[in-house]
Amino acid sequence: ILNxxxxxQSLHVQEGDSTNFTCSFPSSNFxxxxxxxxxxxxxxxxxxxxxxxxxxxxxxxxxxxxNTKEGYSYLYIKGSQPEDSATYLCAFKAGNMLTFGGGTRxxxxx
Amino acid sequence: xxxxxxxxxxxxxxxxxxxxxxCEQNLNHDAMYWYxxxxxxxxxxxxxxxxxxxxxxxxxAEGYSVSRxxxxxxxxxxxxxxxxxxxxxxxxSNGRGLQETQYFGPGTRLLVL
Numbered sequence: 267i268l269n270x271x272x273x274x275q276s277l278h279v280q281e282g283d284s285t286n287f288t289c290s291f292p293s294s295n296f297x298x299x300x301x302x303x304x305x306x307x308x309x310x311x312x313x314x315x316x317x318x319x320x321x322x323x324x325x326x327x328x329x330x331x332x333n334t335k336e337g338y339s340y341l342y343i344k345g346s347q348p349e350d351s352a353t354y355l356c357a358f359k360a361g362n363m364l365t366f367g368g369g370t371r372x373x374x375x376x
Numbered sequence: 377x378x379x380x381x382x383x384x385x386x387x388x389x390x391x392x393x394x395x396x397x398x399c400e401q402n403l404n405h406d407a408m409y410w411y412x413x414x415x416x417x418x419x420x421x422x423x424x425x426x427x428x429x430x431x432x433x434x435x436x437a438e439g440y441s442v443s444r445x446x447x448x449x450x451x452x453x454x455x456x457x458x459x460x461x462x463x464x465x466x467x468x469s470n471g472r473g474l475q476e477t478q479y480f481g482p483g484t485r486l487l488v489l
Binding site: 270298309 | 380384392399407409411417418419420421424426432434435466474476477478479480481483
């Protein structure tokens with residue numbers, strides 16, 4: 267079983283704060299790294315798929331970076347809003363399977 | 377609209393009973409997956425299927441069984457051998473290609489009576 271870890275487990279921030287979380291994964295046998303957002307009472311939705319070392323992806327106020335050599339990815343949220351409150355999951359793709367981390371639960375207070 | 381449906385939303389299982397969770401997709405995806413989520417934990421892979429009539433065990437397949445007779449459908453049976461079935465179950469699918477993300481259904485919560 268592959269080890270994919272996310273930190274922190276949970277995070278409380280004030281509206282307007284910028285924040286970031288970490289996903290660490292095995293540095294061998296890398297195919298891709300996925301980020302998903304999972305809001306309460308909804309299904310997880312894809313944010314990014316990252317495949318190349320040094321990749322940076324951006325979607326509005328959310329961005330992500332990838333370092334496959336050292337086995338980590340960062341997700342950044344600039345100017346957090348209450349609607350950003352969700353669990354953020356990363357998943358490491360090796361072959362046909364995704365192995366998910368435990369998630370970071372973000373709560374943004376108005 | 378294209379998407380993944382799961383039913384039922386809630387399911388109650390009695391001791392010693394097998395129950396089947398439904399997953400249907402109309403996205404024309406070849407690959408389908410079943411995950412389990414326990415409180416405070418991430419998603420763990422139970423079974424997956426890359427093509428009709430073929431499926432592979434994931435990390436926690438014991439006590440579960442699946443079938444893939446049609447491309448659109450990937451039902452999961454929780455057997456009586458699964459001693460701790462209470463969890464939230466998510467079905468997902470994706471198309472071919474390295475950049476393909478997974479699409480998830482709304483989930484089924486299984487509770488033991």
